[in-house]
Amino acid sequence: MSEMDCEHVLEMVWGYLDGEVSEEEYLGIQVHISKCADCGPRYQFQRRLMVLVEQKCREGPVPEALKRRLFRLLEE
Amino acid sequence: MLQAAGSFYCLVMGVHALAREAPLPAHTDREQFEQLVEQHLNGLFGAALRLTRNRTSAEDLLQETFFRAWRSFHTFRPGTNARAWLYRILMNAYIDLYRKASREPEIVDQDDVDEFYLYSKVQESDQYKRAGNPEEAFLETLLDADVKAALESLPETFRAVVILADIEEFSYKEIAEILDIPIGTVMSRLHRGRRQLQVALWEYARRARYVGADTQPPQRESRRDRPSAGGGR
Numbered sequence: 001m002s003e004m005d006c007e008h009v010l011e012m013v014w015g016y017l018d019g020e021v022s023e024e025e026y027l028g029i030q031v032h033i034s035k036c037a038d039c040g041p042r043y044q045f046q047r048r049l050m051v052l053v054e055q056k057c058r059e060g061p062v063p064e065a066l067k068r069r070l071f072r073l074l075e076e
Numbered sequence: 077m078l079q080a081a082g083s084f085y086c087l088v089m090g091v092h093a094l095a096r097e098a099p100l101p102a103h104t105d106r107e108q109f110e111q112l113v114e115q116h117l118n119g120l121f122g123a124a125l126r127l128t129r130n131r132t133s134a135e136d137l138l139q140e141t142f143f144r145a146w147r148s149f150h151t152f153r154p155g156t157n158a159r160a161w162l163y164r165i166l167m168n169a170y171i172d173l174y175r176k177a178s179r180e181p182e183i184v185d186q187d188d189v190d191e192f193y194l195y196s197k198v199q200e201s202d203q204y205k206r207a208g209n210p211e212e213a214f215l216e217t218l219l220d221a222d223v224k225a226a227l228e229s230l231p232e233t234f235r236a237v238v239i240l241a242d243i244e245e246f247s248y249k250e251i252a253e254i255l256d257i258p259i260g261t262v263m264s265r266l267h268r269g270r271r272q273l274q275v276a277l278w279e280y281a282r283r284a285r286y287v288g289a290d291t292q293p294p295q296r297e298s299r300r301d302r303p304s305a306g307g308g309r
């Protein structure tokens with residue numbers, strides 16, 4: 001596998017984190033970011049950020065009253 | 077008249093007629109429907125909240141989604157992607173109910189902002205540089221309310237894709253199907269949406285905790301115009 005350059009690796013950040021790159025690409029990036037002091041921390045931050053957005057924007061369960069109201073619609 | 081066309085034709089017509097008259101599904105269908113929807117109700121409600129940005133509208137949207145899903149349940153094929161099917165109904169209902177109401181100007185673009193906007197901002201900030209791990213220090217300052225508000229400040233075209241990808245964790249292909257747009261469009265909206273989200277997050281963090289008082293003072297007006305706060309067009 002040929003060495004990837006930083007520019008390419010940084011361009012691929014979303015595809016990589018979303019699991020939307022080919023396996024070969026994935027492995028190449030993985031090797032690169034484990035060694036590169038520029039790309040590694042950037043990837044790590046982006047991943048932390050995505051996890052945080054997901055956690056903080058997730059809502060609790062649907063209010064019970066609303067749920068009952070919905071299922072009552074089916075009885076009509 | 078139908079007989080003249082042969083029995084095969086009759087059969088096909090019969091099936092179609094049945095499908096068309098199915099809007100009152102049977103009792104067993106109701107149980108299946110309830111089971112199927114119940115698993116996804118919390119996620120749908122969360123997405124509805126982030127889309128509509130208020131609780132009353134979110135409840136209305138969820139109810140409309142629920143009703144539409146029930147009405148078209150006979151078209152749902154068991155074994156196919158139920159979750160994507162439900163979110164597609166949600167997105168269409170959202171567009172029908174709310175998009176007409178407020179036409180947002182298409183896209184305040186932030187092409188001068190790169191994918192690592194937030195990382196760079198944190199690295200440059202004297203306040204965070206003092207911390208042993210500036211990135212962690214920054215992320216710890218973000219409150220739930222900041223992150224929700226930042227997401228809700230995105231133009232709705234971007235917001236929808238970011239919600240589906242980052243909160244509901246659909247694949248690009250699923251999002252393309254849910255929104256009925258090409259995968260390339262999903263990707264470009266998602267990438268731009270995430271860039272804008274970073275700009276908004278930085279603004280919210282700064283506003284809340286007066287991070288690096290180096291730029292303009294906080295502006296308090298319309299939340300909806302906010303994503304442009306960090307940079308020009």
Ligand SMILES: [Zn+2]
Nearest residue numbers: 006036038039
């Ligand atoms: Zn690198």
